[in-house]
Amino acid sequence: MIQAVQGFLEAHSAIIGLLILAAMFVEFLRERFPVPVVALLGTCAFLVTGLLDSPGFFGTFSNSAPIAVGAMLILSGALMRTGAIEAIINVIVARAERHPRLAVVEVFAGLLLASPFLNNTPVVVIMIPIMFRLAQATGIPAKRLLMPMSILAVLGGCLSLIGTSTNLIVDGIARKEGMAPFGIFEITPYGLAGVAAGIVTLLLLIRLLPSDPVSTETASAGADYLTELTPRADSQQIDRPLTSLPVFKGGVKLLGLRRGAETVRTGLEERRLRRGDRLVVRASAVELMTLRTSRDFEIGLGGPTSPSADVGAAVETMISPSHPSIGRRLGDIPFLSRVGVRVLGVSRHNHLPGPDLGNARIRAADRLLVTGEPRQIQQLRENRNLLGVDLTLTRPFRRAKAPVAIGALAATVAVAAFDLVPISIAAVVAIGVILATRCIDAEEAWSSIDGNVLILIIAMLAVGTGLEQAGSVALMVSWFTPLLGHASPTLLVFLIYFVTLLLSELLSNNAVAAIVTPVVIQLAIDLGIDPRPLIIAVMIGASACFATPIGYQTNALVYTAGEYRFADFVRIGVPTNIIVGVAVCLSIVALG
Structure with missing residues (x-):
């Protein structure tokens, strides 16, 4: 019985491989399971049926694409x-x-x-x-x-x-098939044609996008904290103009100056910092945590027994609706004097208190x-009028390490651009540098990696190998070769x-790239033509899809954040797909 089943699988391996692939596509469309799960289940099907052997499966882990993608995500996290x-x-x-x-143009150019x-x-x-910040600033x-x-x-x-990540996957498959690796900027001329076509299309269609407000815009307005900065006695910033203080070169915004009983909110650029001044500022949570380590300023509000801002742990808490001090001044809240903690800042939904x-x-x-x-924090946890007292997950910036992180990324790109070492090797060495110099902690580095992306890449590479071993790729090529054998290179x-x-x-664009690339390579070999231009078409075609929210990861991100309708993507995406695609294909034909 077992031998009969094995014989059947061997005799019909190519068709069975295609049936597994078709079942995966159906599940991708039905969305009953996340895409990485479907890809992993497809890999399991190839393994169970014996269409993918152990060396083929474990060989996918030697592919450089997952390593390069994960490494680049860690470098982004360090920035x-x-x-x-x-x-x-x-x-x-x-x-x-x-x-x-002009700022809008500059942002998109920087992007x-x-x-x-x-x-x-x-x-x-x-x-x-x-x-969202740009929308608020520009209207x-x-x-x-x-x-x-x-x-x-x-x-x-x-x-x-x-x-x-799609480009890296395609390049990894091409290398596995014995092709020369792609240079880091080899696809740039064709991409530029797509960028130019995309910009023109967006300028023509931009008014077709909806203009109704997004709830996230108002929800994000209350994310900043109100706090105060008091210069320390030995501060090196004393007598410097307020607006030239280094503390305001980041995301900290000066709102006012309290000097004695006087509060000044205008003409601050003409004032100099004096001992005893209190600077009223607005800052994000991460900026607030960064200010804790300042040697020039004490931060926040404390009582007679309150510690310095950089002493002890920082916790977040929320005022309960039953708090007896609601309506009273923050400076009069009993726990400042009784417990002896320091309030670093206060945040309120939709607007800043004051x-x-x-x-x-x-x-x-x-x-x-x-x-x-610790003893004081425990007392806060026992206060029934405070909700969710817990250690803040926000960590301060490590701005002194920024040049190292930027240099590591720049060096990675440079050595890959000049083909000195593969991009995966350069990125791994760069990770070693940023970890050794403490640009980012190990747990933060690993959390920067999107596990779904890596599982999807590895699983689809395994599926591609399984299709090759089962003969499914060769079967598909045999179907398409007669149809495309007489097609001109341009039409191809x-x-x-x-x-x-x-x-x-x-x-999934990564899944499509992993499946289509080996088919295209084999097709080009059978037709006796250079596969490189066709692979470039796969690279860009698998990424430059804008007509559906599921077409690319970034589409899904903005679909949710912008509260778009599916029709919004169709209205803008379909013409953009066509115009960009024609421009890219013409450039491949002209330059390839």
């Missing part, structure tokens, strides 16, 4: 941890306040410059809050910024080999960031690009 990304945000917001329309060097998925994650509806941002990030990722930290009257659901000794490029694009709109 965030060191505040390099936040510094860019602050510059953008400052520019938007002075030159709103196109960043996307080729950073995986575009974390870039979009970083850019979504920037877009442009967020929905008219988010979708164009995603489209340009994807097109920017098509400018280099490391811009998208006029300053001590005089802010507390309301239910106000969030406090508090620091104190167009067909492969748009077939890849269509599949990617419905399925």
Whole structure:
């Protein structure tokens, strides 16, 4: 019986492989399970049926694509941890306040410059809050910024080999098939054609995007904290102009100056810092945690027995609706004097409390960031009028390490661009550097890796190997070769690009790339033509898909954040797909 089953599997292995693939596609479309789970189950099916042997399966772990993708995600995480990304945000917001329309152009130009060097998925994650801040500063509806941002990030990722995980997957498969590796900027000329076509299309269609507000815009408005900075006695900043203080070069915004009984909110650029001054400022949670380590300023509000801001642990808590001190000044709350903790800042949904930290009257659901000794924190936890007292997950920036993180990324790109070492090797060495120099802690580095992405890549590489071992790839090639044997090179490029694009709109683009690439390579070999231009068509066609929210990871991100409808993507995405695709294919034909 067992021998009969084995004989049947061997005799019909190619068809069985295609049936497994078809079942995976159906499950991708039905979305009963996450895409990585379906890919893993497909791998299991190939293993159980014996269509994929052990050496073939374990050989997928030697592919450089998952390593390169994971490493680039860690490097992106280091840029965030060191505040390099936040510094860019602050510059953008400052520019938007002075030159709103020009700032929008500059942001999108910066996005196109960043996307080729950073995986575009974390870039979009970083850019979504920037877009909301930019929308508030310029008055442009967020929905008219988010979708164009995603489209340009994807097109920017098509400018280099490391811009998208899809490019790395295709390159890894091509190397496995014995082809020469792609250079980091080999696809740039074709990507530029797509970028130019995409920009023109967006300019023509931008008014078709909805302009209704997004709830996230108002929800994000209350994320900052109100706090106060008091110069220490030995501060090196005494007598310096307020607006030139280094503390305000980040995301900390000066709101006012308390000098004695006087509060000043205008003409601050003319004032100098004096001993005893209290600077009323606005800061994000991460900036607030960074200020804790300042040698020049004491931060927050404390009682006679309160510790310094950098002493003890920092916890977050919320004011309960039953708190007896609701409506009273924050400076009069009993736990400041009784417990002896220090309030680093207060945050309120939708707007900032005020006029300053001590005089802010507390309301239910106000969030406090508090620091104190372990015994004092335990007393806060026992206070029934405070909700959710727990250690804050927010960590301070490590700005002193930002040059190291930037240098590590730049060096990775440079050595890969000049083909000195493979991108995966360069990125792993860069990770060693940022960990050794403490740009990012180990647990933070590992949490920067998207496990779903890596599982999907490895599983689909295994599925691709299984299709080859089962003879399914050869069978598909035998079907297509007679149909395409008489097609001109131009028609061949167009067909492969748009077939890849269509599949990617419905399925995972990484999965499509992993399946289509070996088929295209074998097809080119059988037709006696250079497979390289066709592989470039697969690379860009698998990424540059904008007509559905599931077409690409960044589409899904902005679909949720921007509260778009499915029809919004179709309205903008279909013409963008066509125009970009035609431009890319013509450039491949002309230059390839």
